[in-house]
Amino acid sequence: MTTDLPSTIRLNPQDNVIIALKDLVAGAVIPGLEAALLETVPRGHKIACRPIVAGERVIRYGQTIGLASRAIAPGEHVHVHNLSMGGHAEAQEFSTEIRALPAPAENRHFMGYHRADGKVGTRNYLGILTSVNCSGSVARFIAEAVEKQGWLDEFENVDGVVPIVHGTGCGMSGRDEGYETLFRTLQGYARNPNFAGILLLGLGCEVMQVPDLVGRGRMRADGNIRYMTIQQTGGTRRTIERGVEQLKEMAAVANQAVRAPAGLEHLVIGMQCGGSDGYSGITANPALGVASDLMVAHGGTTILSETSEIYGAEHLLTRRAVTPEVGAKIVERIRWWEDYTARNGGEMDNNPSPGNKKGGLTTILEKSLGAVAKGGSAPLTQVYKFAEPVTERGFVFMDSPGYDPCSVTGQIASGANLIVFTTGRGSVSGYKPTPCIKLATNSEMYARMSDDMDINCGDIVTEGVSLEAKGREIFELFLRVASGEKTKSEELGFGGAEFVPWQMGAVM
Amino acid sequence: MTTDLPSTIRLNPQDNVIIALKDLVAGAVIPGLEAALLETVPRGHKIACRPIVAGERVIRYGQTIGLASRAIAPGEHVHVHNLSMGGHAEAQEFSTEIRALPAPAENRHFMGYHRADGKVGTRNYLGILTSVNCSGSVARFIAEAVEKQGWLDEFENVDGVVPIVHGTGCGMSGRDEGYETLFRTLQGYARNPNFAGILLLGLGCEVMQVPDLVGRGRMRADGNIRYMTIQQTGGTRRTIERGVEQLKEMAAVANQAVRAPAGLEHLVIGMQCGGSDGYSGITANPALGVASDLMVAHGGTTILSETSEIYGAEHLLTRRAVTPEVGAKIVERIRWWEDYTARNGGEMDNNPSPGNKKGGLTTILEKSLGAVAKGGSAPLTQVYKFAEPVTERGFVFMDSPGYDPCSVTGQIASGANLIVFTTGRGSVSGYKPTPCIKLATNSEMYARMSDDMDINCGDIVTEGVSLEAKGREIFELFLRVASGEKTKSEELGFGGAEFVPWQMGAVM
Ligand SMILES: [Ca+2]
Ligand SMILES: [Ca+2]
Ligand SMILES: [Ca+2]
Ligand SMILES: [Ca+2]
Ligand SMILES: [Ca+2]
Incomplete structure (x- = not known):
């Protein structure tokens, strides 16, 4: 530890308090603080860095954390004895502290995968999305089979095959908030731009039905989606074989994606x-x-x-x-x-x-x-x-x-x-x-x-x-x-x- | 399909109804049923096979499913028109239908793994049990590392290493029914006799704390248990290394288990x-x-x-x-x-x-x-x-x-x-x-x-x-x-x- 390390930090230029980074004793001289420290302040606690009048806002992170319950001098410890929520801090206010950010000095971009729906991915995965826990193991078997067969290496733009496995999807109501939340979650994953394609896999008899997830429209704008159930496909082995075939087709499409500049x-x-x-x-x-x-x-x-x-x-x-x-x-x-x-x-x-x-x-x-x-x-x-x-x-x-x-x-x-x-x-x-x-x-x-x-x-x-x-x-x-x-x-x-x-x- | 297949099934010798195994037409002759079928009965529906008086119990699976709401003749269709719950069938009765089972003609046994607590396993796995989702991936990495290293093959009595991974263990109350239920579940897995040993793995800062799970007593009577957290061990790579070492020690003990006769x-x-x-x-x-x-x-x-x-x-x-x-x-x-x-x-x-x-x-x-x-x-x-x-x-x-x-x-x-x-x-x-x-x-x-x-x-x-x-x-x-x-x-x-x-x- 060198001695020129700061003993306090000011988290925002507008703050009227600073934070002790170590235990500080009364009389300590704090760079940037005009007065010497008036009392002992433990690490993590606040010190007034400007005079604060009674009823004035105490500002940390550039935002109000409460009101001074009495006048506070620079160098004083700020805590429960002189800071409280007060009436103002508790008031429900809407849109009263909107501050525009400064415009950036330069245009920046990243290199991403541009998708058919206008979104841009930062990765280029194929997903095996499961509707229910009961198709989770088979989703993993399919991904393992792909890895074992080695052909994915030929598709060098594809980052891999990701089984998305979870513990729910059945043993639940089919028409409540829990169902709707899971439904949104699964559809959201299917549409995340970091996926170049989705294989949707169900068991067949679950509450969260694959046809409902697929819906009437296109689940993905690029059409790079396949779906099946284990029961309809005829069991584990056939589902693995068919899943691998489908992923091969999807990988050929996914491999055409290349990174390009994106705002x-x-x-x-x-x-x-x-x-x-x-x-x-x-x-x-x-x-x-x-x-x-x-x-x-x-x-x-x-x-x-x-x-x-x-x-x-x-x-x-x-x-x-x-x-x-x-x-x-x-x-x-x-x-x-x-x-x-x-x-x-x-x-x-x-x-x-x-x-x-x-x-x-x-x-x-x-x-x-x-x-x-x-x-x-x-x-x-x-x-x-x-x-x-x-x-x-x-x-x-x-x-x-x-x-x-x-x-x-x-x-x-x-x-x-x-x-x-x-x-x-x-x-x-x-x-x-x-x-x-x-x-x-x-x-x-x-x-x-x-x-x-x-x-x-x-x-x-x-x-x-x-x-x-x-x-x-x-x-x-x-x-x-x-x-x-x-x-x-x-x-x-x-x-x-x-x-x-x-x-x-x-x-x- | 041969024609000598049964058209009905009696599920228990005490039953006074039989079940149609296919759609049957009025007048059909059912083997074992004295009268001809009195009316058309669809597949899956019940047929009286004995005279049932009004108010008598209707018996299926040897158990009461309701009371005859009027007299029913053999060969009659039994359904909502002549069978109801009645007062009796709804009554809450305790210990009124206890029937001893016949003693078996012979002694049987199986070959299992006798554990220190007196229980017997049917399998001989090592488990990596996770306290929280946040240690799930590392549990899998440890199991993958063991598989990759290949040394488990030397321990021929060990069936494998099983990561037990789930979605919860934090973001929950630490003192409600949900916590207690998860606690029992994790302890129960640690003690299941199909495990010859348990490596308990936490992240460190979760609600479901590893020390609480281990408790004051011995979590397993055989002492073949290790535990650690990723935060205390110093991150993913060190945890994998240490976990593999611990499993090696545990595998040596687990490998001493051999199948022996068990009642x-x-x-x-x-x-x-x-x-x-x-x-x-x-x-x-x-x-x-x-x-x-x-x-x-x-x-x-x-x-x-x-x-x-x-x-x-x-x-x-x-x-x-x-x-x-x-x-x-x-x-x-x-x-x-x-x-x-x-x-x-x-x-x-x-x-x-x-x-x-x-x-x-x-x-x-x-x-x-x-x-x-x-x-x-x-x-x-x-x-x-x-x-x-x-x-x-x-x-x-x-x-x-x-x-x-x-x-x-x-x-x-x-x-x-x-x-x-x-x-x-x-x-x-x-x-x-x-x-x-x-x-x-x-x-x-x-x-x-x-x-x-x-x-x-x-x-x-x-x-x-x-x-x-x-x-x-x-x-x-x-x-x-x-x-x-x-x-x-x-x-x-x-x-x-x-x-x-x-x-x-x-x-x-
Ligand atoms: Ca690749
Ligand atoms: Ca069930
Ligand atoms: Ca083995
Ligand atoms: Ca969080
Ligand atoms: Ca947090």
Whole structure:
């Protein structure tokens, strides 16, 4: 450790608080802070960096986390004794904090696979999509047979065959919200641009019927889709043989796709955090926020999700909503979640815990901002249900649980062709057909799990790298990965177990 | 088709109705029926084979399906016009129909793996059990690495390494019924005697914590268990290396197990039906009932499940319960199911549908008997929750949804070392570590899917094979498969996708 490392971080130029990066004692001299530290402040806690009058907004991440309950002098510790939610911070406001992003200095592009429906893939996989758990093993057998036979190597533009296997699709109602959610999820995967073709495989007698999924229209605009059931085909061996033949035909079509320049309006990036730690909210998440804003400024789309982590702090998003109607959708989802957890015998509670408070988080707004910080400061252009197709550009929200594999599954079904995932404890996972970039929140975990982590954001603390610089580094990796550079989790072969549809309703 | 095939079947010697195996016209002469057929009777419908007085019980499968609503003559069609539930059939009775099974003529045994806790395995696998979806891919990588390295071939008594991967374990409450159910399921797999050893693998930050699963005692009596988390081990590559080393040590121990004679009291057979058809209730299910009774008479255990399929006909089981306390547990589960489906916005309804009635099913008792027939006529010795360890011998009930992979998962967690599965439409599936015997209900499907089906029960109709003979054939296959003979689904390699814990509660 060198002594010129920063002892505090300011997360946004507009902030009137800074965050201690180590335990600081009264009287310490903080560069950039005019006064000496007035009292002892533990690591992770806030220090006023400007005079704040009683009733003034306290700003972190450039956003309001509460109101000063009395006057606060620079160098003072800011926490529960002088900061509270107040009336203003709790008020439900719509579209009151819309801030345009600066126009980008240059045009950027990536190299992707242009699809018949106008979307662009970052990968070129063939998928074997299963309607029900009961066709899962056979889907894997087909993929194994293809691999064993070796002919896929001749189709050098095809990234591989991906079985999409799950635990549901039957033993469920055929006409409730759970069914509709699974239906959207499966259709969304079939249409994700990272697939060049889909073999849809059912057993035959399941609730989630293959003909219903295929529907009357074309399930894929390119027509590169086949479907069958094991029962109609005559059992496992015949289904494997026929599936391999069909994939051979589909691979010939898929192999004609080549990467070509595509504007960033064709990138749809699902943002996720999992295994958060005390650094998530000061390193990886705000750095990703910078990258998200850059992507949005360039015309791209970023998806924030994990509704349970913004509960009670939905004002953070309603204020950024481009219209009150968009903001109202957030509120509608929050009400839905209250009903969903109540009918399952639980309740929503996102308030700072005693442990959160000890770590320096004062209000529910501040806690939730740690997660919302991934979404930068761009206006919120639309709100989607889980697995609903994302059609608006810019910064959007898709409703989902916080549970990583389930949330990412919804984002990919919504059309995400790239995933970025911040983690403090070290999550290892991949989500075929979509590449996943891992951002480590701290240098210790990065050093220990460097085979799994794509970027270390811990150096914001350990080496004083700026959030702006880290955000640009993440943004540049977005473009390289979108253009074909493999992520760590792709190199390791992840993605065969992480398809986890949101299962709602009774298992019957 | 030869003309000497039976045109009707009597499912039990005590029955006062027989079932038409084809459409029969008035005046037809039915062997064994004294009167000529009095009216036209469609295939699948009932014909009185003895005079039945008004108010008398109508008996099918040796069990009451309702009361005659008026006098019925031999040769008359029995259906909604002369058969109803009546007061008696609906009455909740406990332990009123306990019938001892005849003692077996000979002692039988199988060749199994005797474990340290006194249980006996029918297979000798090593398992990689995952606490959470987030360790699923790495569990598979470890199994793939073992296979690639080839050293497992030296341990010829070991059947293989089985990754047990699922979609849950986090994004859930840590203290509700859903958590407890998953906890029991994972512990049950760790202790199933078909595993010679368990490597328990977590990510680290999940709700379902590895240390909680391991607990304070020994998770396995033989001590052949290792556990680790990916985060503590330092990422994917190191976890694979370490996991392979640990499995090598465990394989040396597992390889010392050899098959030795075991009494049938060590067989625990999970019974399942999936993709039922009009033949299920007259061929495979009652034939399995004969085999179940044989197994129970020999001291073995058979598990009936699929609570949603006995709903409204729970009297069938309460009357066979060895004590009123055991019967009351069935009723308690039924009440639980009513609450479970109601809070999920659905309802229980097992009444015969118009299609059922057209097919010849008159009352809810009769419809449910089609499923319950798998359990023969033995007394019901105990009732268990999903995945609860089965400790009583004889015919028992374990609560579960009807959904095949989920129900079987519970049975294996409860200790099943053999699964038998009747299917009409043709289900293809396997459930490592436990072999699964498939019984086809009809000859047409058997011919079409013979690679997947172990026994054809359709010949009861197409060749006049007796239920008794078919039951003995099934029973003999139980012993051969328990002793090591591979089932069709084992030969095909099934069992890698069908671990489906019962997910209850909100995904958070
Ligand atoms: Ca290739
Ligand atoms: Ca999280
Ligand atoms: Ca998450
Ligand atoms: Ca072997
Ligand atoms: Ca079933």
